[in-house]
Amino acid sequence: MFGTKKIEKLIKEYLNAKKDSVTFNPSMHEKILSDSLKAYEKSIIASAGTPKTNVLFIKLAVAAIIIITAGLAFIHINKNSGDNKDMLRIALQQINDAHTLSYDVTTTNNDAIAAKTKWMFKKAEFVKINSDDGSFAIIFDNKKNEGYGILSQEKKYIELQSSNTLNITFENSFLITRKLKAFSVQKNTLIGKKKIDGKDVEGFSLADNDCVVNIWIESSTAKPALMEIEFIKEPSMRILVNDFNINTKMYAVSLKDYEKLPIQINAESVLENEKHINEFFGSLIRYRNNGGIIPSQNNGTEFAKIAWELSNQNLPVGITKYLANFEIVCP
């Protein structure tokens, strides 16, 4: 005959053994994660678009009736402007509230693609930039104010350092967020509706002293779909920003088994904006495509060639320490 304690122990052992033996079907595991992230993102969008109610609701409703009456007259005169501002406000709010954000940046020169990169931000912590072919990447840690330039094919990396605090986060830096913020406060023009990848989008345009920016926002989710940036002083140059993803998972990168190259690059200048970083990647890719070899630690001449390639693009070279011991021979 069992006592209560013994029967509890027996059942507990049985249930724990059973628990250890359960496993998910791998495809179901992926589906749960992916559907949950979608539901989560949807809830964020919904909450961004829904004003919060509070206990003063009834009192405010009375006031609202008066305001609405006055507002109707204004809307009648200035039709559509309210909706547009809302859409831009929600788009900006989604980006500001995001924990992670990623987008693709394509630089074109006379409509030919010069370079394409994928940008991934983890709020206030990291930024990671990948070249389109996956062979180059930059990771910058905002807390440590340092980062790495990673050469995936060669399994090598370069240190990026800055003497100043860069704080490269999507909330306070870089072209995309700055321009989007400008849209929310400056007068912009509605340029129409169209479809991008089968989704209905609405376009807005904003011009300042440097460039003209068009932004296309998905009507159903108020998520940015495409930004087109044209530079007034460089009419042949365009930047396209698309494939925005909010709150997708970012994966850690391990530099184990990678060789550290004795070269340092000034992160402050290279990471100034999307245009610079695309040029930086572009010059590295061109260097390799033209037969250049990413050097090992002992090849000062090849380092010098890279420096020459970068300086040809008017990019900051910042090669220090190691190269100071070599005679730089420019090709």
Place this chain on the structure above:
Amino acid sequence: MFEDKWLIWKLKQGSSDALCRIYEKYKKDMLALASALANDKTLAEDIVHDCFVSFAGCCRNLELRTSLKSYLLTSVANRVRNSGRDKIKSVEDIDEIEIADLDFNQPQQQVMNNERVRKINAALLQLPYDQQEIVFLHLQSGLKFRDIAILHNVSINTIQSRYRYGIDKLRTILKEV
């Protein structure tokens, strides 16, 4: 517990990493409970899917009265009940279940153990669903009676009674094991 509070806070700030972490942390508990209550692996996975997706959709407005674990596991139990599986009983395939503490070196003991596992499983299936659910939530998932009571909206005495009746019944059924 502190980690869960932190994760909930992060979720409300819009952190999808926190959502992934919660899933990784509790997926096994959720699936184990759903499998035990539903007696159907595919249905159990579907239930965990529905529960977690629903949680993801509403977590930013969630005000927890108990622990996160209690909330998730009680959601699983409620969904099993809603699926109608509480009314279906079946004898489960036990080939892959072992009780960890027992010695399997002797073939004869292996046979005896399998027999014992089969009887325990059959005994659990004979419990009314209300009792089975409390036994699983308390013994397998480690939830406190107080938390189960809050989430079921009944008194702690009711939960403790259901548990006691369940254990008494198991003791009667298993007296010869």
